[in-house]
Amino acid sequence: MTGPTNGRRPRTGHDWRLLKEACTALLPRVPELVDEHLRQLSDHSPVFGRVLPHDVHWREAEEAMRIGIEAISAPRASPRRDLEYAEEAGRRRAQQGLPLDLLIHSYRNAGYLVWDSLLEGVAGRDPEKLAVLMRSATMVWSAVDAQAAVASDAYRATELELRRRTDEQLQALLDALLEGQATPGLAARAAAGLDLPEHGPYAVVVLRVERRDGREAFHRQIQRTGFRFIWRMRTDCEVGVVALRAEEGLDGLARLLDGRCPGPGGISPVVGGLADLGHARRLAELALRTCPPDATGIVRLDRRMPAALVVSQPELAGRLVADVLGEVLTVEPSDRAVLLETLDTWLDCEGSAGRAAARLYCHRNTVFNRLRRLEQLTSRSLTRPRDLVEVALALEAHRLSGAP
Template sequence: MADSPGARTPRSDDHGSGGADGELRRALAVALVPQIDELTRRVVADIHAHSGTYASGAPVSRDDLWEICRDNLLRALEDFGGLPPSGGDFEYAARETGRRRAEQNVPLDTVLQAYRRGGRVMWQMMAEHLRATRAGRAGGTGQGRDPVGVVAGDRDTELDMAGAVWETIDRYSLVMAESYRLTQLEMQGRQDTRRVALFEALLDGRGDDPAVAAAASAALGVPVHDRYVIVVAAQDPAAPPNPAPVLDDHGIWSFWRPRSGRYAGIVRLAAGESGVLLDLLRHRTGATAGVSPEFDRLAQAGRALRLAEQALRTLPAGSGEAAAFDDRLAEVLLVGRPEIAERIVTTQLGAVLDTAAERDALLSTLRVWLDSGCSAARAAELLYCHRNTVLNRIGRIAELTGRSAESGEARLGWALALRALPLRGADGEPAPTEGYVG
């Protein structure tokens, strides 16, 4: 009970004064209360002998163990014997034990074992007193004067007393354990609040302060220097609200928080995991997400957040696509200047867009041809058509736009226009993306 039992308010049916059991319980409590310091000494010694955690003196010092053990034992004896409480609420000691040991991070099983050790020693002292009383009666001394002697001769009664002691231990163990778990939940809540606050500080750019970066590192449980990316995911109703479980299943650490109608997360990467991350975001979460370039210091999280948000703004809303910032540089530039993006489309491909009958075939051929290094043969293989068909369509685009297909400037203009095209709607208005949702 040193972490021995505290207690609860006694019930009248527990400690009735009319029965032999109640009389014996009271007599045993009255006999042991004056010996509380000796009882405490024996319990502390027994716990130290059977628990390396307590014997080490850290985190529970001997003085701490003695104090809380004595308080538990005294309240347990008073409750067991139906005596008036000397310290108020019987359950206080058990609750205080649970609270203190949870804060000290002593395992609950270790505390429960200490309760059992304390109950064992308390019953040993009671049994010793019963044997001494019985011996005194057999020798003809004290009979009729010691209340214990009136009822102590019945072995069945003694067994009932032992059972009552263990019922007390079990009952108070439950009180202690409940307090322990509640304290753990409160501590976890405080830790979560601190973790969130420090993560927000990183995203706000305050990680340049070494103290903030160090505190965030400790709270998140990751190094100040490592390989990280920031991911910003749209809160799509069709996708899971938090990608963390999917990443965790694949051994990738991350921490996420709702932020401005989206989820922002920091992801710790091992070598070669960038591609794995994008694949998981695309195919396992369904989230539309932008991913920052890698950075190696937590202090850089604020800048990385801005880049991840820019990558997200290039993606159509609800597309379930994930894009790395470095893979969307042209789109980032275009979506940031919608009026320029619109002008590029108009000047580079406007005439093609006006040919409703040919438009889809010409645009798809142009896209594949550019992606194939402007090779008509490779493009034809991918489009399942003849090489001459590809050449004819590219020639038609050159005719409509007034540009030479051999010109590097023309090819650059067409490539930019194709990237800008998804960013505008059918009527030339900005298309719904995660950045432009009008």
Template sequence: MGALGLIERNQTHREVVGMAARRLSDDTPELAARLLKRIRAHCPAAARLVPEAEQFESVKLGLSYGLATIPEPGPERRELVQAARTGRRRAAQGVPLDEVVKSYHLSVQLVWDELVRIVREDSPQRLDLLMRSSMHIWAGIERQADVAAEAYREAQADQVRFADERARLLLGELLETNAPEQPLIDAVRDTLGLEETGSYAVAVTRYARLRRGARQPDTMAGARVVWSAGTDGDIAVVALRGDGLGKVAEALEAAVQGPVGLSPAVTGLTSLAFARRLAETALAGRRPDQRGVVALDDHLLRSFVKAAPDLAELLRRQIMTDVLALPSHESTALLDTLACWLEVGSTAEAARRLYCHRNTVLNRLRRLEQVTGRKLDEPRDVVLLALALESVKSR
């Protein structure tokens, strides 16, 4: 092995390197001040974010523990414990990781220069031995840098998890609050980066689960999606772009297996609780055999009946009692004709779909008006007939 090759730690090594390290540790405060000056000059973010007195104490401790381990690392490895503590603390303070690592590089440069100076002054004939021990010394401080970086990354990951959990909790609170106060709105806006007056839709996945291999999507049809944990399932808040609600429904179909309630578009963060209730209403109003996305806009009548069952039953009794008392074949024909006519809005088209003559449709509709006492040319009566019909179908 050449003159600068790595040697094993032995008694001679410990004497030479240990003597120099002990001499250097006697001047730890002065050395720490010099190192701190270099760090704050080369690491501007750290100089801005870390109080100088705190950074000085950290540097002094690191040097003290590190110099003590240069001759022979002890079992406690206090220098590594201090490095991990420093890494976590700098992550919390927002110091960039490259500056944290750079501070250790500056440290090893300064320590090495001082060790060389001391050995050259006191035992120049042993300088070759120090040179051949250089790898031990440099590797020791690099190990501290690695430990600090690892602790830094772990602390950052914890911060992200904490921030994500806090954001979910804030969003969950907003989704449950009918009249949210401004501080809650501000917190959700700032934490999640959502526009206070933006356009949103809410999807409730209470009875659904993600398709195999799928993850909760962060975007759907180009719209950002933020998820919150509900009581019985996850809730998605979709920041809409334009009139993309239909495309969002398609994206939900692709990502989620099972029924999902989808609200209409609402405006502003203050309306999210309202949108959540509408999504749950849509979900509650689905047909028993219905799967996939249930958009409230497409099931308003059924959702209304489910949301107000007593009023729906009242309409059924007031309007449909006499119709239901007719012979089964007649009542079925009248109700089916009414349902088809309401759907297509045309007598001719209803006749085509029902495979009968247009006059047959007209006769059935007149008969329905006679039995119910309602007029199909009166908008108010049409609404009541539609609700009463949905109430019959929902029983």
């Protein structure tokens, strides 16, 4: 209960004295009113009993009701203890997890009990004074509304703060998992907080941050597909944890992301649970590193293993390029570009000169001639498997270096 929000009092001093007399007479009955109040709340919703221990609830309700009754008839300049208590109660109920609608209902219910008791007390002692007391109704119910409003505002502010703290805690747990921390119980706590299974198929997606526009639309679009994504933005990339659907796995994830990502990205292999996200994140980053500088698509590490080997050993990759393609890189730039494009296309066409010629808009004999020149420059034979592996890896290393 609370006093009026705007300082209004009954119309006359006689009215105020009658209200004060009625409130003073009601104070000894507060324990009885609190018992009835808690009984009615319990009948209204079992949540009160689950959230608030009865003895604690009784003490708090008794204090609130007593402060409210005293505030109704307090002098105009009196400190607003009722509103201070309502603010504290609103914060407390948010922390305890009582739904806001039940908090407001509890104030309304207490208001009805106190007002009815005030009327009954006056009517029993002097029915003629009942009409005088009724003139105080607007003031009393304004007081109840003010108290409920203050408690509600405090509740909402506390709820937002609690949600912010919870979000920060969950983000810290997710970051710890993605960093590969081996803290005991970390995966279990993250599973409970993020509402994810601790064990099950997961993958990590790492997207290169090149522009921010379009990302919100991208996130909304993929969240409607049935996959569960949790994203973390970092300085130069965006990391997504994906709870995979067993029936689709990486194939379904790759189809979903293909053409939708606002930049190049890498997908890790499947891991068995939250505890493995750190390993998955490193592999997804490695997959992303296999994308050339001008790439826009998303790649899977399990489909880019040769390139991953190359980028994971940059010093050896540089030596491989120099050893295998050194002579090729000395020829005139336009000729070099034609030779390397022909080799890349031929490899992509699984060694078919005819298919490569169709893509390159030239005769198949032209493809053969260019490949023979490459064999001469590299001192490797494309018909020998070991030499072919070296040439293919060297070409991949050169392309990923961004060199012309």
